[in-house]
Amino acid sequence: MSLAVAIEKNVGGFRLxxxxxxxxxPLGLLGPSGSGKSMTLRAIAGLETPDRGRIVLNGxxxxxxxxxxxxxxxxxRIGLLFQNYALFPHLNVxxxxxxxxxxxxxxxxxxxxxxxxxxxxLFGLAERYPSTLSGGEQQRVALARALAIEPAALxxxxxxxxxxxxxxxxxxxxxxxxxxxxRGSTLFVSHNLEEAYRVCEKIVVLANGKVAAQGxxxxxxxxxxxxxxxxxxxxKNYSRAHxxxxxxxxxxxxxxxxxxxxxxxKSPEHVAIRAHHIRVHPPQYLNGGNNRQNIFPCQLVAxxxxxxxxxLDLRIGSAPADSRGFHVQAEVFKQEWEMFRxxxxxxxxxLAADRLFLLPD
Amino acid sequence: xxxxxIFLSLKLAVCVAAILVAVGMPLAYWxxxxxxxxxxxxxxxxxxxxxxxxxxxxxxxxxxxxxxHFAGKIWQSVFGHTLPFTFGGLLVAxxxxxxxxxxxxxxxxxxxVDRRVIEAAWTLGASRLSxxxxxxxxxxxxxxxxxxxxxFAHTIxxxxxxxxxxxxxxxxxxTVSIDIYDQVQAANYDSANQTAVVLLLFSFVxxxxxxxTNRRALRFx
Numbered sequence: 082m083s084l085a086v087a088i089e090k091n092v093g094g095f096r097l098x099x100x101x102x103x104x105x106x107p108l109g110l111l112g113p114s115g116s117g118k119s120m121t122l123r124a125i126a127g128l129e130t131p132d133r134g135r136i137v138l139n140g141x142x143x144x145x146x147x148x149x150x151x152x153x154x155x156x157x158r159i160g161l162l163f164q165n166y167a168l169f170p171h172l173n174v175x176x177x178x179x180x181x182x183x184x185x186x187x188x189x190x191x192x193x194x195x196x197x198x199x200x201x202x203l204f205g206l207a208e209r210y211p212s213t214l215s216g217g218e219q220q221r222v223a224l225a226r227a228l229a230i231e232p233a234a235l236x237x238x239x240x241x242x243x244x245x246x247x248x249x250x251x252x253x254x255x256x257x258x259x260x261x262x263x264r265g266s267t268l269f270v271s272h273n274l275e276e277a278y279r280v281c282e283k284i285v286v287l288a289n290g291k292v293a294a295q296g297x298x299x300x301x302x303x304x305x306x307x308x309x310x311x312x313x314x315x316x317k318n319y320s321r322a323h324x325x326x327x328x329x330x331x332x333x334x335x336x337x338x339x340x341x342x343x344x345x346x347k348s349p350e351h352v353a354i355r356a357h358h359i360r361v362h363p364p365q366y367l368n369g370g371n372n373r374q375n376i377f378p379c380q381l382v383a384x385x386x387x388x389x390x391x392x393l394d395l396r397i398g399s400a401p402a403d404s405r406g407f408h409v410q411a412e413v414f415k416q417e418w419e420m421f422r423x424x425x426x427x428x429x430x431x432l433a434a435d436r437l438f439l440l441p442d
Numbered sequence: 443x444x445x446x447x448i449f450l451s452l453k454l455a456v457c458v459a460a461i462l463v464a465v466g467m468p469l470a471y472w473x474x475x476x477x478x479x480x481x482x483x484x485x486x487x488x489x490x491x492x493x494x495x496x497x498x499x500x501x502x503x504x505x506x507x508x509x510x511h512f513a514g515k516i517w518q519s520v521f522g523h524t525l526p527f528t529f530g531g532l533l534v535a536x537x538x539x540x541x542x543x544x545x546x547x548x549x550x551x552x553x554x555v556d557r558r559v560i561e562a563a564w565t566l567g568a569s570r571l572s573x574x575x576x577x578x579x580x581x582x583x584x585x586x587x588x589x590x591x592x593x594f595a596h597t598i599x600x601x602x603x604x605x606x607x608x609x610x611x612x613x614x615x616x617t618v619s620i621d622i623y624d625q626v627q628a629a630n631y632d633s634a635n636q637t638a639v640v641l642l643l644f645s646f647v648x649x650x651x652x653x654x655t656n657r658r659a660l661r662f663x
Contacts, residue, residue, distance in 0.1 A: 126561075126565055127564070127565070128561050128564070128565070153564070154565050155564050155565070155566075155567045155568060155569060156567075157565070158567075159565060160565070161562070161565045163558050163561075163562060167556065167559045168559075168562075169559060169562070169577060169581075170581065171580045171581055180563070180566050180568070180576075181566030181567050181568075183568075183572075184567075226562075226566070227565075227566075230566055230567060
């Protein structure tokens, strides 16, 4: 089970140049819109012809510009789940699923369709037309239709983006189950990092048509190698950084000096930290005599509440926050917030050394 | 009432509609999906009969299909006679004259089919031909029916091209519109009226049937 992709394509002013490989475990293609995710998927499926490169699936060359090989989409045996599902509106559910099974004898085709209907929990919907189905049902039909041809690889283009939030959880669980039994390579395109993290083992981060990072998901989230990757993986706080002779870092935009826990070869240009890694404490924490580092007084500038968490816009320093600007955004649980919300400011903010990202760019 | 002229007109219209399905569908498919940069030239040529007076078109077809010209000579050497003033000549002229009335609705129908649905068919292993018959055509039934109806109706009603290319030979090229004109010229208003009423009723029934069917075909949208 392997899918190796190395392609280049210029379209208008946009340049796509990506190289990655997927094995049995689902591979996530993560990136903002316009980063080239969909185009990459379409090139693999044979709907878009790259200018240069190679695409090899389980040893079969699907595309090779050097050897002038370009298998048409219909011969690639790749299941593609479109973002809007692209069901055939004039065919009912079982006809949609049977669409790719034309060459099978009647009995086999019926059996295959029945299998997919049962696997996708579509009982009772076989005779229904797509326009009468809910978004979640349409998604399951589209997935069943793609899987019915027993594809060698499965490409999922933002499969949850067209669905209501409350439907996503259940469908995602079902998708993960399905992928667990699928015996081919899976590519999962998403701009939602949490979704990609839950579904995939490995992640490729795309930015501006290039691979910004790739590897095991934990690795990428724990040590984003560049600003771009930090941003794509959801990091919200950045500051220009300057290395000091004593090994510490001066965070120029935050106005503070930071002790860093890690070695770095090249002097970092930026320092960053995730919002939920920032700890906020009551005021007395600063003088508590504990040997925690990187603890600074801070003032609250603004806050946003969600049901279980609060996002605090903080200004580092003990002077009252006169300007509307803030330095860092911290995300804390409601129960933590209850402990210091009534206490006088300045509070204290902790930017733990082992949570800081030192970015070379 | 001139039944001969009525049957001739119907025969001509059915033949033209049939030929335009065979010729117009591939042409409309090409016009819709080709990425050739000079495609607009072909589109302009196909649309010419909409703007040209029938007499201009009829004149060129008459001369072009005549025995002095290349196309006419080839026809003559194959079939042993020339095209003008025959039913065959009328047919060729009518097909050309009605071409845009078939191709444009066909093409509009194809264009209305979601591109991703077509691509989905490809990824499921369907060839281009199979995709056309199993996906594109069923989803553009409305455009196809409109094209057929318009070319049929347009042929029944044409006058100028028929007169230029076909002349007025009873049973061969004298169609309903020319017959009615003849009757009126000869002051036979009763006969002209009868023929006109039959034509009017027939046209209305055909159009009503087709638009009624078309409405049901649109239920997926």
